[in-house]
Amino acid sequence: MLIILDRDGVINEYDGNYICSADEWHPIPGSVEAVARLCNAGHxxxxxxxxxxxxxxxxxxxxxxxxxxxxxxxxxxxGGCIDFIAYCPHHPDDHCRCRKPLTGLLDQIRQHFHLASLGGAIMVGDSRKDLEAAHTGGCRAILVRTGNGQDTERHLDARPIPGANVTIYDDLSKFTDALLSAGGW
Structure with a gap:
């Protein structure tokens, strides 16, 4: 299965400030191991x-x-690997197609893996933009409570994403536990 991860707030610590260097980039405890566990399970x-x-x-x-x-x-x-990284370098005012919540990054990922669609893929994020991109792109939307996730969860209660079925976990490690214990979804 293809699992698409947002980076800031899902894999690495994020407090709303820009992370500008490798020295400032710190993984959330358990996230790197979770990615490796997913890889080792064949994802x-x-x-x-x-x-x-x-x-x-x-x-x-x-x-x-x-x-x-x-x-x-x-x-x-x-013991894991990341197969592909797609990023949007643009300013929000540039009106590009790749900036989430638009699906340009997901299109890049779909093309990289030579997939006709992202049906069956899972996207894990901590923001509404991630969840909207997942839903529009045909992925199953997962919210984690790390990064912006708790704020996103509170706002989803008041303003749900129409038609989206969002599943929520405390962090990437808890999502991984659930996916691997279920033997896949």
Whole structure:
């Protein structure tokens, strides 16, 4: 199964401030191990992440590459791998097609894996943008309470995403426990 992960707030710690270097990038406890466990169970892993800090000149694409290299090395040290990373470097005012909640990043992932659709894929995020992209892109939407997840959960109660069935877990590790104990969904 293809599992698409948001990055900030799902895999790494995120408090609303831009993460501008590999030194500032810190995994949420248990998240790297969760990614490796998913890989070892036969799932393919992709990341879809908005990174407007590039357009805002807070960090460069080389800085982003260093953050992703750190992530990939940590996952590989646990015996897993990340198959593909799609990111949007654009400013929200650029009106690109790749910035979540639009599905351009998911389209890149679908094309990378040569899939006709993302039906059957799962997308894990901590924000409404992630959940909307998942729903529109045909993925099963999972919300984690890390990062912005608790705020997102509170707002979903007041303003649900029409037609979306969102499942909620405390963190990526708890989602992984549930998926692997169920033998897949």
């Amino acid at each position: 393919r892993i992709a990341i879809a992440t908005n990174q407007s800090g590039i357009a805002r000149s807070y960090f460069s694409s080389d800085d982003l590459d260093a953050m992703h290299d750190k992530l990939e090395h940590l996952v590989e040290a646990q």
